[in-house]
Amino acid sequence: DTAVSQTPKYLVTQMGNDKSIKCEQNLGHDTMYWYKQDSKKFLKIMFSYNNKELIINETVPNRFSPKSPDKAHLNLHINSLELGDSAVYFCASSQDRGQGKETQYFGPGTRLLVL
Amino acid sequence: GNSVTQMEGPVTLSEEAFLTINCTYTATGYPSLFWYVQYPGEGLQLLLKATKADDKGSNKGFEATYRKETTSFHLEKGSVQVSDSAVYFCARMNTGFQKLVFGTGTRLLVSP
Numbered sequence: 049d050t051a052v053s054q055t056p057k058y059l060v061t062q063m064g065n066d067k068s069i070k071c072e073q074n075l076g077h078d079t080m081y082w083y084k085q086d087s088k089k090f091l092k093i094m095f096s097y098n099n100k101e102l103i104i105n106e107t108v109p110n111r112f113s114p115k116s117p118d119k120a121h122l123n124l125h126i127n128s129l130e131l132g133d134s135a136v137y138f139c140a141s142s143q144d145r146g147q148g149k150e151t152q153y154f155g156p157g158t159r160l161l162v163l
Numbered sequence: 164g165n166s167v168t169q170m171e172g173p174v175t176l177s178e179e180a181f182l183t184i185n186c187t188y189t190a191t192g193y194p195s196l197f198w199y200v201q202y203p204g205e206g207l208q209l210l211l212k213a214t215k216a217d218d219k220g221s222n223k224g225f226e227a228t229y230r231k232e233t234t235s236f237h238l239e240k241g242s243v244q245v246s247d248s249a250v251y252f253c254a255r256m257n258t259g260f261q262k263l264v265f266g267t268g269t270r271l272l273v274s275p
Contacts, residue, residue, distance in 0.1 A: 138207065144261055150261065151212060
């Protein structure tokens with residue numbers, strides 16, 4: 049069973065389109081994340097949700113809107129896609145015990161290419 | 164500021180060579196430290212972690228020791244294999260927060 053899954057795995061789209069990436073975790077965790085990995089492999093957090101509540105929102109354009117319908121899902125919707133949005137987007141989850149030690153488990157990534 | 168610095172790659176080694184990938188961090192307080200590995204075309208997997216000073220994380224022959232005095236968490240392996248070829252990320256997480264801050268990653272290439 050896949051612990052953290054993402055769909056789609058690959059996404060090729062035109063500039064200006066709106067697209068969504070879905071993430072689901074079956075680990076029973078209460079915190080989920082979105083990270084972006086650019087072409088140089090640099091990884092940076094975008095958002096974090098705890099029990100469906102937004103707790104981390106890094107400096108991300110407001111074209112990116114995360115949505116958490118329940119604890120097991122965190123989706124990422126992107127409006128008006130731009131060339132610079134091309135990247136690999138990773139979802140992750142962890143159990144938050146408020147200590148900042150917990151391991152985050154990552155999904156396989158969604159490779160987004162904007163043409 | 165809070166950051167993680169890793170040695171630039173690629174690191175190219177022959178099979179059975181000794182591996183060191185350097186990682187240093189700056190942070191307030193005492194962060195937890197992690198090494199993640201990304202195999203070609205895959206997501207990140209936790210390799211090992213340490214949550215307090217002098218702790219040693221170990222897994223699959225890899226080791227890293229949390230050194231507070233040098234603010235370092237260098238990754239080592241005594242004898243690398245071709246299958247270890249991947250990108251290795253050092254990361255820190257400050258106490259009380261769940262935000263992972265990653266280094267830039269170091270690509271390891273192991274040849275037979």
